Amino acid sequence: MDKATIGGLASGVALLVIAVFVAPGSKFSAFWDTASAAVVVGGAIAATAIAFPVVALLKFPRVIKKTLQPNALEAAPVIAELVGLAEVARKDGILALEQKTEEIEDPFILLGIQMAVDGIDSELMEELLRTEVDSVAERHKTGKMLLDTLGRYAPAFGMIGTLMGLIIMLGNMDDPDAIGPGMAVALITTLYGAIVSNLVCLPLADKLAYYSKREVEIREIIVRGILSIQQGDNPRVVEQKLKTCLPADQRGSDEMADAA
Incomplete structure (x- = not known):
């Protein structure tokens, strides 16, 4: 479980709730409107469904899981x-x-x-392994696009909901006492859109991109290592080849001295 993702989401929600309670004259009930939430969440999902094929949409739960439970592989243990x-x-x-x-x-x-072990030609093996790496990167790219799309449409439907609220409010101008609450409800939809986009969708998309980059880098290390093993390289040579993929402070004392 990615503690930073969970902690970030929880902290963001907590800060918003605290801000509501400490603001003078504010009431928590004033910040909740079921219709507004339905317009933002439902509208963003509907628009995303239009933009992507069903196959991609069915993989969305796996995308979310990837941001919460990333690949546990680390470069140093893989090299070892x-x-x-x-x-x-x-x-x-x-x-x-x-x-x-x-x-x-x-x-x-x-x-x-x-x-x-099966004796596959090194060039063919490299091609097959790199194709697999590219396939993983492409899947992650599609997942990020899904989250980016949701993050892009949520504020748009927040604005749509606000316009709907304003139309309803302006249609009832004969009751001055209802104008203030009506305006508040209309603006809530914009608030929801901004929260869904900037606290949930876009940060998760960036987290997925980070984990995708890291996983691809580790898989590239694996490809280089396996090809080196197949070529019969000395284990020390294999180690040095693979450690060049690591930051200088993770390569070991000898290479750190060289880097210095």
Whole structure:
């Protein structure tokens, strides 16, 4: 579970609620209107459904899950695992890795090792692995587009709801006492649109983009590592190749000294 995402959402909602309660003369009930919420949320979802095919929409729950439960892989442990596999291949031969497949948890590493054991040509293997990486990046891109689209349409429907409220209010100008409350209800819809967009949809889209970039980078490390193992590189060489993908402060003391 991504604590920053949950904490950020909870903090944002809490700040808004606190602001309502501490503002002089404000009432919490004045900030809730079911019709306004329906216009913003329902309208944004409807517009997004028009913009995307059903296949993409059905994957939306997985998109949300990705922002809350990202891939747990980290670069350093992945490099350590690949170096360990390189040591086995260097010592006992590439076919010895077949005995290690049951210990490999990550499906992408397992796929690459199985192809290496099967003796697939290195160029073909690289093409297949990079195609898989591109496929993951494309799926994440579609997910971000979904969230961006929701974030773009929510304020628009907030404005639509406000215009609807103003029309209703102006149609009842014979009652001066209803003008103030009517204006307040009309503006609530704009508020809802801004909150849904800027507190939920757009931040989640940015979080998904961050995790997508990180996952693609780690998969690129895996591709380089597996190709290096297949070529029979020394485990030390494999380690040095892969550590160049890490920031200088994560590469180890030798390379940190070089970087300095």
